[in-house]
Amino acid sequence: MTLEQAATRDLAIPPSQIAETGWGWGQVARWLVVVGIIVGVLLPFIPLAVWSFSHRWYFPALIPTQWSMRAWHYVFSPGSQVPKALGYSTVIALVVTLLSILIGIPAGRAMGLHRFRGKTLVEFLILAPTIVPTIAVAMGIHVAFIKYGLADTLLGVILVHLIPVTPYMVMIMSSVFANYDPEYEEQARTLGANPVRTFIYVTFPAILPGIVVGGLFSFIISWSQYVLTLLIGGGRVITLPLLLFSFAGSGDNPITAALSIVFVAPAVIFLIVTSRYLTGENAAIGGFGKI
C-alpha cells in the first residue's frame, strides 16, 4: 500500500469509530475522570461514616477510641426531629420538582423553539435569580409573603424554593427543545392523535431525558436550601439542612455526621438512578444549548 492510499484509508474511518476501537488516549482519560469522580465523591464520606459510629475520638488517635450507636439511635428515634424534617424535606423537594417541571416544559418550549420579540430580555430575567444573591430577593419576598399569609407555611417554602430552581429547569428544557423537531407532533396529529395524546405519545418520550436531568437539579437544589427555608419557614418548617446546621453549630460531631449521611443519601441515589440520562450519548441534552 502506498502512503497516499494509507492516508486516504484512514480518512475514511469516521472519527467516532476511531474512538471506539481499542484503548485510545480518550478512553484512558475518560476512565481517569470517572475514577476521579468516584474517589472525590466517596472519600469525604469515610470520615463521616466513622464519626457517626464514634463515641470518643480525640487527636491524635487515627480511629475513634470508643464506638457507639448513639448518633444513629438518636437520628431514627421518634423523639428527635429528624424523621419529621426528612418528611418535610422530601415533600418540599418533590413538590418543587414537580412544579418546576410543569413550569419548565412550556417555558423551555417557548425559549427553545420560538423566536419572539424581547426574547433576550426574557432569557436574562430567567437567569437573573442565579446571579442576584437569593438573600436579597428573599427579604423582599418575605414581606410580601407575610402580607399574603404565606410566611411560616409549607406552601410559602415551596414557592420560594422555585426561585433558585426554575432557572436551571428552564435552561435545561430550552436546550432540549432547541434540538427538538415539532413536526413530529404535526405528524402525530395528522395520524389521528389529539393534542393530549400527541403530548403523551410523542412529545413526552422525546423530552423525558431533559425532564429527568432537570428534575434531578430541581430536587437537589430544593433539598439543600438553607437560607430561604429558614427565612420563609420561620422556624416552623424544619428541613434537614436546618437541623444539620443546628447540630453542626452545637459541636455534636457524631450526630452531625449521621445527619450528613442521611442528608446526602437521596442525592447520591438519584444521581445513580438517573446517570444514564446524564451521559453524552443521550441526544436530548445537547450541552446547554444557546443559553
Place this chain on the structure above:
Amino acid sequence: MTQVNLLQLSKAYSSADTYAVHNLTLEIASGQITALLGPSGCGKTTTLKMIAGLLRPTQGDITFDGQSVLGIPAERRGAVMVFQNYLLFPYMSVGENVGFGLKMRGVDQQTIRRKVAEILDLVKLSGFEDRRPKQLSGGQQQRVALARALIVEPKVLLLDEPLSNLDAHLRDEMRELILNIQRQLRITTIFVTHDQEEAVVLADKIALMFDGELQQFDRPNAFYKRPISVRAARFFGGVNFVDGVKRGERVETPLGIFHVNRQEIPDGPVVITIRPENLKLGEEGENAIQGRIRSHVYLGTHARFKVEAGQWHLEVVAEASSVEQFHDGEILSLKFPRENIWLVPTEK
C-alpha cells in the same frame, strides 16, 4: 374517494408578512394524483399543511366533497401527511409506528397487528415489525412512513417531496410503489415536488406554483405543449424563446415572419416558444430561418445542438445520427413547424 377543493386559499405567516400562499384555487379530482410543483419556497408545504389541518388559512376555504373542513381539527380531518424527512417516531418499533394511527382510533391490538402485517407487505417490508427506525435505510424509512399513513385509509394522502431524499435508483422504485398503491387503493393523493420530471411521471394533473400563486393547473403534457408563460415553459425545460409581434396568424420577429396557427393570445408583443425536439435542423419551407451551429453534444440516443440565429441562441434535439450530417460552424436552415409553435406573453 374524496374531491378536494381549495377556494381562494391564502396564508400569511404573520400579519406583516407577504403571503406564503395567495389566492390558490384548485379542484383536485377524486382518486387522482395531483402534484403541487414549484421552486423551493413557493408555498407547497404550506398548502399541504393547510389541507392537513396543521395550519389555519389566513383567507379562503378548503372543502372535501363540497363540505368545508376548516372547522375540523387535523386528527379528525382524514387527510394524512407524509413529511419530507419521514419523521418515524424514534421511541417506537416499526410495527408501533405503522400501527400508531389505528391505536389512536381505539382499534384492538389483534386487528392492529394483522393490519400492520398487511400494509407492511404492501410496501414490501414484511417482517420488519420489530426493527427500530434507526436500523432502516432511507428508502425503508420512507416506505414505513407511507405504510403508517396508508393504514388509516385516509380520505386524502398528502406527500411532501416523497422522492427527493432518495438515491436515483431508490427513487424509481419508490415511484413505482406509490403509483401501484395509488392505483390499487384509489386514494386522492396530493404530492409536492420541486422536480418537474417527478411531477410528470407521477401526476394525473400538475399545479405549477410560483411565489405562492398558481401559475398553471393542467395535465402533464400541457406544460410542454401549451405552457402559460415563459417562466412555466422554462421550468419544464423550455429553452427556445424568440420575441416578436403578433398580428393574426403571423408573428413578426427580427428573424423573419413566422406563420402560426390560431391562438387565443391577443395581438401585440409575444414570445414564440418551441421545444428543442420540435425544431428541424436542415429542413426548408415555411418558417425556416438561417442559423449557425455553435456546438453540439452527442448523448447516445440523441444529440443536442446549439444554434445561433441573430441575437438568439436556440437549442435543437435531433436524432443521434445527425452528428454525422451536421458540423459545428456550419450555416444551415432551421425549421419551426407551424403546429409546434406556441405563443406566450412577453415577460414583464
